[in-house]
Amino acid sequence: MPRTGLPADQLKKKAIDATLARMRLVGFDKVRLSDVARDIGVSHAALYAHFTDKAALLDAVTAQWLQASHAAAIPVTEGNGTPDGQILEWFVTLYRMKRARAIDDPELYRAFDIASALDKPFVIAHLKSRMDQLSSLVMTAGLADGPDALQTANLLYRATAAFHHPTLIAQTAQDDLEPELRRIVELLLRGIHEHSSSRDQDSCGDPNSRTANL
Amino acid sequence: MPRTGLPADQLKKKAIDATLARMRLVGFDKVRLSDVARDIGVSHAALYAHFTDKAALLDAVTAQWLQASHAAAIPVTEGNGTPDGQILEWFVTLYRMKRARAIDDPELYRAFDIASALDKPFVIAHLKSRMDQLSSLVMTAGLADGPDALQTANLLYRATAAFHHPTLIAQTAQDDLEPELRRIVELLLRGIHEHSSSRDQDSCGDPNSRTANL
């Protein structure tokens, strides 16, 4: 029985919560194990029974925050009926989520940005989950099938980098770029659909002859 | 007659070139006026006869480099006949140029990145010149007219941020993203054209009904 009276998972959770609170209070760079330990009533060395090192604790904090504030399954409002509309709302929701977090929780956003740059496994898994969701929407919208769906999803994701990449979000958070995002996603979706329909109906191809030559 | 025997513009040029060489040698952060001055055989104070302050010298260096390595008028190969093809080649050339510079001249690229973040007038002028060129291509391609052309150009520019933003370029320079860029620009151009043609030919609108509802 632990001397603190708490089972391992509860002490671990307590450490993560205390670290999160500290990070918000003093900033990412100033999180100290000794402070966190004091906050939860143990020595700093006791934290090593639960986390490999300081980085592992910070990863656990960031992963929990990511899980809680960036649900991999991005909620898409059910009222927007068309499959293309679902994709558009997915991107808009992602943009709003990202922007809000950058503004409201800058130190945690910073921790996430750093973890992203380091290709941490939990970040990679999170992104994969997100791309899986987008791929599913791509297939539902009839934009592509099978492995092509993931490729199309990646393409859409990169074309909208300005609206979800951490650095760009931080640079533009004070501006509302949602109208531009909507316009770009619409254009991309139309481009994909038109590309498909031009093969099926050549009799309508004439007004698009300039793009057909690309 | 100057004591160095050089007219003002030549000494200025010599200072700029010496600063450029120093920057490449020791890095942006370690450029010292005293070193530059010694390199060209004057005292550091003599540089103030030609530049307002150190920042002005660094700006002059960056502006010259920008002029030389990022010609505002992006060369577009004349062999690619269609107006849309011109736009695509414009973006591809911009991407290649940016990527090459980030890889080959990291310290100067860094200086430019910093100048960009500070909204230096020469950077703003350079970007405006670039957007004017892109607007012109947009109009030639019949994508938009007048003030709408600049809006469309800005939209295309933001949708391709992943391929020319300094931070993103630095993160992905080792990968060749040109095929993705081509695909994205094609889709955007098709989307824009299809948007225009769907208003002119409603009889062809049926296969695109899902996007027409957006």
Add this chain to the structure above:
DNA sequence: TAAGTTACAAAATATGTAACTTGTAACCAC
């Protein structure tokens, strides 16, 4: 007299040192 130099003050950076932080091992408590 234009274009330099020297001298110097204020600002910025580098360096040395003290204090703090992280990680580990021996030991302890329940």
Add this chain to the structure above:
DNA sequence: GTGGTTACAAGTTACATATTTTGTAACTTA
């Protein structure tokens, strides 16, 4: 025997001080 503490060494950060850099004014030179 699990889950802690204490002690300590190595690494990092904070801070004081030394040094360098930047900018300016008085002076000099061609």
